[in-house]
Amino acid sequence: MRLSQYFLPTLKENPSEAQIVSHRLMLRAGMIRQSSAGIYSWLPMGLRVLRKIEQIVREEQDRAGCQEVLMPTIQPAELWQRSGRYDDYGKEMLRIKDRHDRDMLYGPTNEEQITDIVKMECQSYKDMPKMLYHIQWKFRDEVRPRFGIMRGREFLMKDSYSFDMDYESSKRAYNKMFVAYLRTFDRLGIKAIPMRADTGPIGGDLSHEFLVLAETGESGVFVHKDVLEFDIPGEDIDYNGDLQPIVDKWTSLYAATDEKHEESAEAELGDKLLAARGIEVGHIFHFGTKYSKPMGATVTDKDGNEIDLQMGSYGIGVSRLIGAIIEASHDDGGIIWPESVAPFSVGLINLKSGDADCDKTCAKLYSDLNAAGVETLLDDTNERAGAKFNNMDLIGLPWQVVIGPRGLKNGVAEVKNRKSGEKEEIAIDQLVAKFSA
Amino acid sequence: MRLSQYFLPTLKENPSEAQIVSHRLMLRAGMIRQSSAGIYSWLPMGLRVLRKIEQIVREEQDRAGCQEVLMPTIQPAELWQRSGRYDDYGKEMLRIKDRHDRDMLYGPTNEEQITDIVKMECQSYKDMPKMLYHIQWKFRDEVRPRFGIMRGREFLMKDSYSFDMDYESSKRAYNKMFVAYLRTFDRLGIKAIPMRADTGPIGGDLSHEFLVLAETGESGVFVHKDVLEFDIPGEDIDYNGDLQPIVDKWTSLYAATDEKHEESAEAELGDKLLAARGIEVGHIFHFGTKYSKPMGATVTDKDGNEIDLQMGSYGIGVSRLIGAIIEASHDDGGIIWPESVAPFSVGLINLKSGDADCDKTCAKLYSDLNAAGVETLLDDTNERAGAKFNNMDLIGLPWQVVIGPRGLKNGVAEVKNRKSGEKEEIAIDQLVAKFSA
Structure with a gap:
């Protein structure tokens, strides 16, 4: 969605x-x-x-x-x-x-x-x-x-x-x-x-x-x-x-x-x-x-x-x-939703909606994740980054994946576990495999 | 079931x-x-x-x-x-x-x-x-x-x-x-x-x-x-x-x-x-x-x-x-249920419950069909054959598969299409493939 x-x-x-x-x-x-x-x-x-x-x-x-x-x-x-x-x-x-x-x-x-x-x-x-x-x-x-x-x-x-x-x-x-x-x-x-x-x-x-x-x-x-x-x-x-x-x-x-x-x-x-x-x-x-x-x-x-x-x-x-x-x-x-009842598994955050690369990467990830059976909510709104982070924390999806211009240069996304708060950088082409495993 | x-x-x-x-x-x-x-x-x-x-x-x-x-x-x-x-x-x-x-x-x-x-x-x-x-x-x-x-x-x-x-x-x-x-x-x-x-x-x-x-x-x-x-x-x-x-x-x-x-x-x-x-x-x-x-x-x-x-x-x-x-x-x-809304796709009739061969064949078919995603109702009751046929017609499942001692000798089941009424003999080992196709 x-x-x-x-x-x-x-x-x-x-x-x-x-x-x-x-x-x-x-x-x-x-x-x-x-x-x-x-x-x-x-x-x-x-x-x-x-x-x-x-x-x-x-x-x-x-x-x-x-x-x-x-x-x-x-x-x-x-x-x-x-x-x-x-x-x-x-x-x-x-x-x-x-x-x-x-x-x-x-x-x-x-x-x-x-x-x-x-x-x-x-x-x-x-x-x-x-x-x-x-x-x-x-x-x-x-x-x-x-x-x-x-x-x-x-x-x-x-x-x-x-x-x-x-x-x-x-x-x-x-x-x-x-x-x-x-x-x-x-x-x-x-x-x-x-x-x-x-x-x-x-x-x-x-x-x-x-x-x-x-x-x-x-x-x-x-x-x-x-x-x-x-x-x-x-x-x-x-x-x-x-x-x-x-x-x-x-x-x-x-x-x-x-x-x-x-x-x-x-x-x-x-x-x-x-x-x-x-x-x-x-x-x-x-x-x-x-x-x-x-x-x-x-x-x-x-x-x-x-x-x-x-x-x-x-x-x-x-x-x-x-x-x-x-x-x-x-x-x-x-x-903080347990995985089994979370409304979506992954919250995909487009940090810079309107940026062509961010939009394109997010659209592809969104489509690939859903096709792999990973229920994904894509934040494609024009809100500022802080508001997006707060909103995603509030609704409590187990995983947050952040796509921004800086990470894109290195081909990586920031992945946050909502429960532990731990963050790690993961290669964008590894994301579908990580969540559909 | x-x-x-x-x-x-x-x-x-x-x-x-x-x-x-x-x-x-x-x-x-x-x-x-x-x-x-x-x-x-x-x-x-x-x-x-x-x-x-x-x-x-x-x-x-x-x-x-x-x-x-x-x-x-x-x-x-x-x-x-x-x-x-x-x-x-x-x-x-x-x-x-x-x-x-x-x-x-x-x-x-x-x-x-x-x-x-x-x-x-x-x-x-x-x-x-x-x-x-x-x-x-x-x-x-x-x-x-x-x-x-x-x-x-x-x-x-x-x-x-x-x-x-x-x-x-x-x-x-x-x-x-x-x-x-x-x-x-x-x-x-x-x-x-x-x-x-x-x-x-x-x-x-x-x-x-x-x-x-x-x-x-x-x-x-x-x-x-x-x-x-x-x-x-x-x-x-x-x-x-x-x-x-x-x-x-x-x-x-x-x-x-x-x-x-x-x-x-x-x-x-x-x-x-x-x-x-x-x-x-x-x-x-x-x-x-x-x-x-x-x-x-x-x-x-x-x-x-x-x-x-x-x-x-x-x-x-x-x-x-x-x-x-x-x-x-x-x-x-x-x-006569359309396939898309039928409560089960297949009604599997054991013509002679209590007969070891019939029971064994039905149990295996029932298990294999369900494992293949074919929703199956197995009539394993002790009713007489006529009552079983009438009951299966009444509840209207799209397909009826009849297992009896005579067919078993030849390795076949009688398959009836509820809507057309057409019957054909099909080899028992072909049944799962037929319905899960």
Whole structure:
């Protein structure tokens, strides 16, 4: 993309309405704009990051054997009356009456809806087990939306649901999601630590939250330092094999949020204790028959008995993850994107737009890099050099390649790594090979 | 995907609630299930088709120079009060009060919201022109939703918006979308014909509808037969070049819906007149300053004058297209997917699951085809042969490959083309080459 044509309205000043760094930087980097309180429009660069995160989440769900569906945003109230949650949910649920005065709602989550689908389509043990997910916009009418997309009202969530005939099988589904989450967050370039969690309004008897460490996190966290060094399961992990040892290992050492922590246990850890702050990016629950029983989601086993299905649900805050990644990865200059979610890999800066040699070299590099599959943003604007550097730091692409008249004489470009800040001169004819390797 | 593990609840009988063939076949083929009137959940196979259509629409928007954004589903009423449409829109608009009693709505379209974004971010002629689009769920509270996703309430739409400083430039944007639409529908495997249209409640002075011919279409259409033979612009079309000759050619011959048709003009056509039925799948409008003026979306020109922006909007019914494609492409046995949107390219039928040779050959073919990028659905169930054939015809994959004990003895599979019905025997070791070519 050429910056001169790209809809990327960056801001030099910090917007006064933003209290936390991710909100400030997303506004300044032209990623989002507020539509109304807690509701945002995604501009082209923000949407690129959102789609990359969504795709990594999807790939890891698919790898774990979860199948993608898409449920609508608007649900009938009747579904929630059957589960008993319609009255419990309170004002966070956006309640709607349609033109025929029927009670509807904008889904804050989908346990009822997916349970109804499985109830209608699965009658026999032959249809089990099932793991289904969708990535859909949700709405929670927060009383005081804040922190940009970190605590918005309309947000994108991946929610998975598992259906099994007994606890052991359901536990295997839970373990699959546990492992898929470790892999997902690792691929997103963040360190997310599973912690035992309260099961809250969704209910259930087994639950873990995944939290990203960040100074600005909403929760205090207390973690055995060795957890930070645990290995992430590889791409070749066999999801049909026994995953219990992986889950056991990751839950063997102390890790708790401030809601669940125990000072006595922490005292024993000594200098192995890390007290930090964290941001919740995922949450997994096993809750047995909490929804299947009231909603009548049963299957018939081999002996003709009706069995209430064992269920779990598994959420990842897809839009919220962008905020969490920025909170965990930025500096005074702006965002520092992990490579896997960066909107572009390379920011190509033409230091002297209008200079024939600079223009020609940049045009060729831009074309060659994109042809080699290296997503490149070319700054071909007439801004002065300092403004271009600052802007490129702000939007946080992993690599900056600077083409100027002085370097061109020697056939070299200056290449800067956004994260380390290291700069080196590289021969222009070596650049495509460097980035497409 | 292995059918034994795939969530694909096909139905042998026609569901009584479905009045038209696309609705019947989408239910029978396990693509969708109703959540409430006019609101559907997409099951895995339906979602695969939806995503393929969405991706082709996206690629052609990008090619035409349109940039993707994503606006939220829930909008503040205040935006629509500014344009004057809040009171006009009537009961089709789903109106909502949030917990603070603020008036909100579920967007039926996005002219106001995108105009507000451009107004806030673009002040100068240097920011022009702009072409932005998004692919987002919309809601129209139809008084009588029917025909499945063809006239649903929650539906997926691609809507683009152009902003220019004068009519000539705006006309160029209009022509870009006209050409992009020709390419999009062609890639989707359907023949969509542009017809002069009323501008309806969106307003404006230049407008075309794109209609797909199908016996079950909602509108009568009257078309000069030669229009059906016009060339589609190629992938190498230069969107910055002069597109007017293409638009002129495509609008040179008679083509009108029953709302706009003129019997006298048709009488002149003689046997060149095709009287048929059509389904609207796209609509493009130029409407000048209808929204920019009341909403104050202006930019400053080189001489310091404030200019009201010239706008156009351009819609494609992404979810509705699935219905239109099925209406235009099916037979008594079921759906006939065009290759570009088929959920899988090949349906591999194991005629005798449990037979060691059949199982082994199918497993290897399944693995080899997928590795070669040929999306394959393997029917590894224990159904009898007839049921497997009927099911494969119903879901409409372009190719069926049948592996049975008799063919295996000779090292061959039977390959059936779903559309033509032609069958041929092909050596098993030639199959991957045939489909990955």
